[in-house]
Amino acid sequence: MTSFKSFQLELDTRHDKYERLVKLSRDITIESKRTIFLLHRFISAPNGEEILNESEVKLDAVRRKIKQVAQELIGEDVYQFHRAISPGLQEYVEAVSFQYFIKTRSLISVEEINKQLIFTAEDREETTNTTSSSHDKQPHTWSLKITPVDYLLGVADLTGELMRLCISSVGNGDIDTPFELSQFLRQIYDGFTFIGNTGPYEVSKKLYTLKQSLAKVENACYTLKVRGSEIPKHMLADVFSTKTELIDDDSLP
Numbered sequence: 001m002t003s004f005k006s007f008q009l010e011l012d013t014r015h016d017k018y019e020r021l022v023k024l025s026r027d028i029t030i031e032s033k034r035t036i037f038l039l040h041r042f043i044s045a046p047n048g049e050e051i052l053n054e055s056e057v058k059l060d061a062v063r064r065k066i067k068q069v070a071q072e073l074i075g076e077d078v079y080q081f082h083r084a085i086s087p088g089l090q091e092y093v094e095a096v097s098f099q100y101f102i103k104t105r106s107l108i109s110v111e112e113i114n115k116q117l118i119f120t121a122e123d124r125e126e127t128t129n130t131t132s133s134s135h136d137k138q139p140h141t142w143s144l145k146i147t148p149v150d151y152l153l154g155v156a157d158l159t160g161e162l163m164r165l166c167i168s169s170v171g172n173g174d175i176d177t178p179f180e181l182s183q184f185l186r187q188i189y190d191g192f193t194f195i196g197n198t199g200p201y202e203v204s205k206k207l208y209t210l211k212q213s214l215a216k217v218e219n220a221c222y223t224l225k226v227r228g229s230e231i232p233k234h235m236l237a238d239v240f241s242t243k244t245e246l247i248d249d250d251s252l253p
């Protein structure tokens with residue numbers, strides 16, 4: 001009977017930790033989405049530097065949430081709780097890679113993302129949930145590594161944001177960005193096709209959505225190249241929106 005009570009205590013403790021991680025992952029997802037919405041204003045904002053600075057503040061807040069996740073996982077097998085935190089990490093990858101693209105016009109690597117997720121034991125109050133035994137063994141620094149699958153899924157979601165950025169830039173009269181985005185998205189798509197069906201199921205599932213985003217951007221570039229001089233700049237965004245709706249309708253079974 002004593003053994004079963006210890007099993008019950010262990011299972012309850014693990015379940016409570018899982019639920020805390022799910023809540024943290026949800027908070028990370030919400031804050032990351034808010035950062036993405038903010039970055040979409042970069043094209044139309046009079047001072048883009050202020051938008052980037054504000055997005056950095058928001059991402060710092062997200063990283064503080066990820067720090068709490070890392071503290072919860074001290075001494076634990078990360079993969080036992082991976083399903084709880086994966087959605088939030090994917091959204092964070094999407095947000096930080098979107099910001100990085102706006103700054104540098106390139107794709108951030110998983111190594112650079114993981115460098116930002118190395119934390120130090122500064123906030124002692126955040127470690128009160130850990131047991132005394134794990135507290136004694138707690139390192140001065142710890143990290144939470146983004147897995148390759150979460151990175152790939154986050155990059156795949158990034159392509160949808162870049163497609164929206166393409167349409168927004170055209171609406172603001174910027175006809176150079178769509179061609180730049182088209183080239184960038186084509187390189188990402190080529191990289192994903194190398195993985196093909198040999199990778200995880202979630203990655204191959206995202207490949208279809210990625211292809212749709214690329215098709216919409218390429219269609220915008222085609223319209224700009226062929227009919228750009230015929231259509232007034234203030235009407236280009238409406239034309240592209242109509243064409244993307246037609247592409248979505250054609251893709252439905």
